[in-house]
Amino acid sequence: MCGRYTHTGDPVRSARQLKAENQIQNWRPRYNIAPTQSAPVVLLEGGRVLRSLLWGLRHNQAFSASGLLINARSESVATKPRFKNLLLQQRCLVPADGFFEWQWSGRRRSPVRFTLRDGPLFYMAGLWDWQAEPGAAAPVRAFVILTTEANDLVARVHDRMPVIVPEERCAEWLEDAPVKGWDSFWRPFPAERMDAYLAHAVVNSPTTDAPECIQSLGPLPEVNPAGEQTEFGF
DNA sequence: CCAGACGTTGTT
DNA sequence: GTCTGG
DNA sequence: CCAGACGTTGTT
DNA sequence: GTCTGG
Numbered sequence: 001m002c003g004r005y006t007h008t009g010d011p012v013r014s015a016r017q018l019k020a021e022n023q024i025q026n027w028r029p030r031y032n033i034a035p036t037q038s039a040p041v042v043l044l045e046g047g048r049v050l051r052s053l054l055w056g057l058r059h060n061q062a063f064s065a066s067g068l069l070i071n072a073r074s075e076s077v078a079t080k081p082r083f084k085n086l087l088l089q090q091r092c093l094v095p096a097d098g099f100f101e102w103q104w105s106g107r108r109r110s111p112v113r114f115t116l117r118d119g120p121l122f123y124m125a126g127l128w129d130w131q132a133e134p135g136a137a138a139p140v141r142a143f144v145i146l147t148t149e150a151n152d153l154v155a156r157v158h159d160r161m162p163v164i165v166p167e168e169r170c171a172e173w174l175e176d177a178p179v180k181g182w183d184s185f186w187r188p189f190p191a192e193r194m195d196a197y198l199a200h201a202v203v204n205s206p207t208t209d210a211p212e213c214i215q216s217l218g219p220l221p222e223v224n225p226a227g228e229q230t231e232f233g234f
Numbered sequence: 235c236c237a238g239a240c241g242t243t244g245t246t
Numbered sequence: 247g248t249c250t251g252g
Numbered sequence: 253c254c255a256g257a258c259g260t261t262g263t264t
Numbered sequence: 265g266t267c268t269g270g
Contacts, residue, residue: 002253003242003254004253034253034254034269035254035270036270060241060247067241069241069242070253072241102253102254104246105246106246108245109254111253124260126256147243160242201253203253204253206270208254
């Protein structure tokens, strides 16, 4: 998962918080960032910089021309040929203030927006790579977002969620060798420090990028209206 | 060395 | 193409 | 992730 | 159904 997210705040603030040099000239609030679009990412380039990168890596072009990788499973990222070197060399942080998962309600999917109680801004773990783009003179950077097992809150909607790097570990993720091992980064962000609400269906369209995408339509229903049963439900 | 695999999600 | 497995 | 398209030949 | 585009 994590196929959409928001970054409605000033990216300059994201950069300032991480002491990154801001390289983004023009920005606007983003209420619905979708794969293939550009979004701000913090990476190392000498020092830390905030740059606009494309969301989605093509997997090995010689092997297959099609297919966009927007996520990478944290559990396997250290061994996958496409990602293992990026994990060692090209980690990045993806600033966000919310992400969407889609919940089945009868026959329709409803978007659910997840936010952090700590404060609006958070950072998702990402990997970046150079990528040739049709029509571009030189390769450009593109990124994927790492995913992990869902915590108890997100699990009400979906079984995966983005890897969220706590602010106090951002430096470690970006610059250091894995001091405590990679696995410690993959732990799902605590459910009790997150909120969730039903969002408007305008989010469904990847080209809609308007404030109503983050309007709350109310709390998550306790039970999936589709009547989801637990595996052992009686 | 060669052979064979090579990605993610979800499948409401 | 490039990496892993045998 | 969801939305939306989804074909070929030959054509003045 | 399956693929592409955003």
